[in-house]
Amino acid sequence: MSAIRVLIAEDQAMILGALAALLAGEPDLAVCARAANGRAALLALTAERPDVLVTDIEMPEMTGLTLAAEARARFPATQVIILTTFARPGYLRRALEAGARGYLLKDRPAAELAEAVRRVHRGERVIDPELAAEAWASDPDPLTERERQILWRAGEGRSSAEIAAEVHLSEGTVRNYLSEAISKLGAANRIEAARIARQKGWL
Template sequence: MTVRLLLADDEHLIRGALAALLSLEDDLAVVAEAATGPEALAMARAHGPDVAVLDLQMPGADGVKVATSLRTELPSCKVLIVTSHGRPGHLKRALEAGVRGFVPKTVSARRLAEIIRTVHAGNRYVDPELAADAISAGDSPLTVREAEVLELAADGAPVAEIAERAALSQGTVRNYLSSAVSKLGAENRHAAVRLARERGWV
């Protein structure tokens, strides 16, 4: 009984190479490939794979967003996320989205094949190192609103613009930013954005 795979990664080189390597395994078959989030979704609908191996960073919609959609549309399809630079918060988001596996791209292809089988068998697998990072980084101390506002501050926009985009008064925005900054122990909101990013809290 072979496991039917969907492979999604925006880097053709990696996707192709991965497809070739995984196809070497007798019990694995790559039935579809995609280069973007929406494409992955379309391919999943069309082919109904057993396991979807998704890159975390893709144009259009990231792996977690795709996973969220897949959960309702194709509940039988298990999702495995692979990522280059795994930040703690991503793992949490992924798990909440019903992802069954989460591994860094530093694993070998052989190992990945094993993990695909694990996930297909209904078990979950999370890279121990990433899990440790996520646990030590802990939960975000930010409230939903604080995180949203911080997110909008990410590209260096002035308070006026953030206020408009969040449909809040400027005063409120400054309060949220101030509170986020102090919770994160940052010097100012830009450093706060950086910190929150590192921990995967935004």
């Protein structure tokens, strides 16, 4: 009986190393690769085809949520666990929609990580129960994928023209999406809209 092969994606190098050390202590688990961002994780997925992917959400290059969706689509044999600081219902909802099988908080005891890896590998779901209840009660993400993508860039300080170039759209269209997002969120401008969306976990 061979060990469960795990890929860890986490942008803070020391935490990445520490998590790897944590799982290395379990005889039935093996950390087959590590990645410091979403893009590197995709490469590692292709090369290693691990049984389980454990990923943070907030990473450079590609967030853990889009990584989860990519992984789901291209490597369905790999189960995804989101491991994050943030107990935002919006994150959980999007994680589940992206096909994640587990959602774990960094607040939880260390032992739960190894246990979660085993359980998703058996095909079970592992969701923080407190968070699951809260997620059901909260209002759903009103933003479309495009709106989120564009609002995120606007929140970083990019201009409409810059965003248009980045996502290959016309500037007018970008302004339309922003206008739509602003009105959906009841904000007065793109800055406030980005702030609200971030706080609700929709970015």
